[in-house]
Amino acid sequence: MSWLFENFSDVWALAVTHVALSVPPILLGLIISVPLGWFAHRYRWGRGTLLTIAGLLYTIPSLALIIAMPTILGTQILDPINLIAALTLYAVALLVRTAADAFDQVSPQVLDAATALGYGPWRRFWQVQFPLAAPIIIAGTRVVSSSTVSLVTLGALVGMSGLGYLFTDGTQRSFPFEIGVGIVGTVLIALIFDLIIVLIGKALLPWSRTRRVRAKTNAETLEVTTNA
């Protein structure tokens, strides 16, 4: 434990780097996946192609992908962009399918009603279709967030910073406590990310909670009447 106190500022710096490396792939993955998912939802032929590519992407071993990145992108070997690009690809691979499913489950009747009310296509997407797909997209983002935070540790194997450094360093020095600190730190970051995403979801989508209320009681109409 004293090791942690003595080295806390170093561990903290690694944790900050870890967060800095985790956030861009999650956000980029989200930004890229939503339009792709919409495309897969909208066009049948696009769906097969996109989802197959996404599936294949995910089967590439992560370490191999990270190592191959400098060659593909023409970047320096130690450039953090390599890691961010590789993890973004994984995030997209996971999220495209989720986003497509999310758009699939939005009731076509509701979209039809929105058109009948006088929503133009663009406004309809942002104000109706996307918000209604959002709960599932958020659920998918939680998975991607956890997986990204844990995959960032792999960066240490190719010389990048982050809590993964505690794994490699602890292994070389045969110092399990350091490895334990790395694991606990990574899990903590993942949990905090998850919490943040859940809170954002609750703030943006207050209506999605009412479904659970409804599922709980079939006597809902009765309750509504008495409350009125």
Place this chain on the structure above:
Amino acid sequence: MIEFDGISKRFPDGTLAVDNFSLRLPSREITVFVGSSGSGKTTLLRMINRMVEPTSGRILIDDEDVAQLNPVTLRRRIGYVMQNSGLLPHRTVLQNIATVPLLNRVPRAEAVARARELMDTVGLDAAFANRYPAELSGGQQQRVGVARGLAVNPNILLMDEPFGAVDPIVRRELQEELLRLQQELAKTIVFVTHDIDEAFLLGDHVTILARGGQIAQHGTPDEILSNPASEFVADFIGADRGRRALTLRESNGRTLVVDGTGRIAGVLGAETATGPVSVGAGGRDEHLGEITLGTEAAEAPHEVAPAVNDAPTASGVPEVDTPR
């Protein structure tokens, strides 16, 4: 006035949903399109606000060709009420009703105040204002749908089987509510249904559609019931059978009206001092009251008071279930 002028619609899969349909719908009255599925009734309705584009022909609203209008602006000035309400599940009742005024950039406070007024108009308790649609019963959702359709105070209200998914008692309530509203608001309403009873109850004019949007008959309910234009119409409205084929029968000094299934439909009005002479609220139920009598009673000049409404049956006649 809405005018269909030689409208045809062929869908990409080759089906001819509507074939050369022409009709004028008068302003400030309810016109009901009734027909079974495949009659093109919903397609016709959705062409008015350009949800469906005709393959050929024109639709004019007050002599203005809708094809010349921007579809989004056009839709924002036409009320639309659909089956299962089509409410936006992520918006509260109040937000749903205020949707179109807000799209039209009406100031928020004004739109919300108007939405509250409309909740009252359609008989929704103010306590529902901040609830989400999923927390409401089917009938309540449908009321929200009607309120939303009225929110921009449109001249035209399109209603696509709006009461099709609610139970019969609630449906009856909503139908009466619509008639009450229409007396106050006098909108041009186009109402689509497959339920002939609903058509006769609500319609000032009824258009009976056969396959491919062919007009089997168009007229007031009275005209159609008293003079069905064809076998098809007679069969569709069931003029010579079931609930509409009424005959008279003497029993205990009173004249009972018996329908085609042998059930007691009511008591003949003039004979019953205590019984209901005319049934139902408002003057609209005459459509149901003037049901054609069978030949045995053709000479009877009396007014028939069928017990199809929920009016009190003071004469002690068993209430007759309305087959739906």
